Amino acid sequence: MPGSAAIELASPANRTQITRALLRLRELILSGEFAPGERLSELPLVERLGVSRTPLRLAFTALEHEGLLRGLPGGGYVVRGFTEADLRDAIELRGVLEGTAARFAAQRGSGRDQLRTLRTINDAIEELVHQADYESFENYVELNERFHAQLLALAHSPMLDRALDGIVSLPFAGPSAAFVFTEAELPESRDVLIVAHYHHRAMIEAIARREGARAEAIAREHALLALRNLEIVLSHREVLEQLPGARLIALRPSATEPLT
Amino acid sequence: MPGSAAIELASPANRTQITRALLRLRELILSGEFAPGERLSELPLVERLGVSRTPLRLAFTALEHEGLLRGLPGGGYVVRGFTEADLRDAIELRGVLEGTAARFAAQRGSGRDQLRTLRTINDAIEELVHQADYESFENYVELNERFHAQLLALAHSPMLDRALDGIVSLPFAGPSAAFVFTEAELPESRDVLIVAHYHHRAMIEAIARREGARAEAIAREHALLALRNLEIVLSHREVLEQLPGARLIALRPSATEPLT
DNA sequence: GCGCCCAAGGCTGCATGCAACTCAGTACTA
DNA sequence: TAGTACTGAGTTGCATGCAGCCTTGGGCGC
The missing domain is CATH 1.20.120.530 (GntR ligand-binding domain-like)
Structure with a gap:
């Protein structure tokens, strides 16, 4: 999986909930689980990933800077297409x-x-x-x-x-x-x-x-x-x-x- | 102020608390208010910027990706020097x-x-x-x-x-x-x-x-x-x-x- | 006197409740 | 019929309480 280890940035410590959410979410996106342009809502992902909304949001922002997600003007994120x-x-x-x-x-x-x-x-x-x-x-x-x-x-x-x-x-x-x-x-x-x-x-x-x-x-x-x-x-x-x-x-x- | 308008990324809507914290914090850093390597703690900045910890943290991560802050392995952020x-x-x-x-x-x-x-x-x-x-x-x-x-x-x-x-x-x-x-x-x-x-x-x-x-x-x-x-x-x-x-x-x- | 251990303070990570905003659907009016 | 205003659900933005971690200082033992 190239790029998965690229931006570690290890901002907060590893093995945190943020990391868990980030890795799992990136995997889901790259596997094509979501279509490009599809909106990712927090609540469904909360139960799916087993983390709460706070670390999930931080994972969102990380993936946005990484280029896999795009932030919407009114809030929320969509999967980016290429x-x-x-x-x-x-x-x-x-x-x-x-x-x-x-x-x-x-x-x-x-x-x-x-x-x-x-x-x-x-x-x-x-x-x-x-x-x-x-x-x-x-x-x-x-x-x-x-x-x-x-x-x-x-x-x-x-x-x-x-x-x-x-x-x-x-x-x-x-x-x-x-x-x-x-x-x-x-x-x-x-x-x-x-x-x-x-x-x-x-x-x-x-x-x-x-x-x-x-x-x-x-x-x-x-x-x-x-x-x-x-x-x-x-x-x-x-x-x-x-x-x-x-x-x-x-x-x-x-x-x-x-x-x- | 070059670069200040560069990464807007407008992830969540503008005129939010995050934006407020981001703009003010960036201004403080660029003005040399903090020395390179100095650790930025959340609580003192909470009262100084008038926003709560949640948006402040998001501003931290944004500034990290922007290159002005560096995340510590044990958590927390320091001002980056060049x-x-x-x-x-x-x-x-x-x-x-x-x-x-x-x-x-x-x-x-x-x-x-x-x-x-x-x-x-x-x-x-x-x-x-x-x-x-x-x-x-x-x-x-x-x-x-x-x-x-x-x-x-x-x-x-x-x-x-x-x-x-x-x-x-x-x-x-x-x-x-x-x-x-x-x-x-x-x-x-x-x-x-x-x-x-x-x-x-x-x-x-x-x-x-x-x-x-x-x-x-x-x-x-x-x-x-x-x-x-x-x-x-x-x-x-x-x-x-x-x-x-x-x-x-x-x-x-x-x-x-x-x-x- | 030096080093180690323990304890306490401060700090961050996380979860959740509440409020405000957005958007969609609907009903009412011109 | 078209347009507008309203209402409701769903969603995100924000704040704060709690728990666990790291650090640091002091005290005790060697």
């Missing part, structure tokens, strides 16, 4: 921001051992790229997330962390979200992983050589790879269903099943 | 995102009349650039904000809006924040306005010609202008005081007044 254009923009924005992270990393080039960590992660990825079993894939996703997290760490910019959080918290915009289709063993899957791994290597090289502009360009192109994945997913409806929050996406009429 | 590096990064990130907005505008080039609106705003700015009185300056700031808002509108990207909101909501990162020093009539002020206006014109031209890369580069450089302003402000402590949220900034020792 268009295909939103998905594309979110992914491209992630590319822009990760590109900035890569550039910062190259320009500032502080942590020598931090860069080594990045290399270590990527070496581990290399061993998985050519494997086809499901477990390897799960490991790949895990390592891929760590790679991107480490890249961000190399940038040494809390402000950049914040900005990227706002994008990655969306269910489909994380660095691994679009890989879901690989699970379905679509034929295009293998090559994408190889290219992605090449991007990682090139990025590391550019950062090590302090080639900021190149590092930025590669990171952007790397995200566009996810965009390509998304196009594939959008054209395979049976795979799309596995994408978290798929029910929140308003498909273009052309991609929609005919009205029966 | 380093000079944070300021620089925030401004540079605004440049990156506004650059993306300009590129989107160039690539998508939808609204012909929207672009005309941008031109109209900039024509109005042109008449003010060479005036020196205070009223003109206020109008300039107003028009400058509108220019940047309109540029964002041209991008037609709600996701981009969101990302930029997260940056601009910071008190010193808005497109006009660094212009405060002009009020103090520092000698460098005039030329900056002229260059900024040139950037605006070049941006419009690039967008009209669908030159995405150029539009992006100009917008980035345009933000770096604010960065230069910031450097000037940071070296004039008497002007710095006028920057909203100045008391939240941890100055480098070199720029700090000697320990007396």
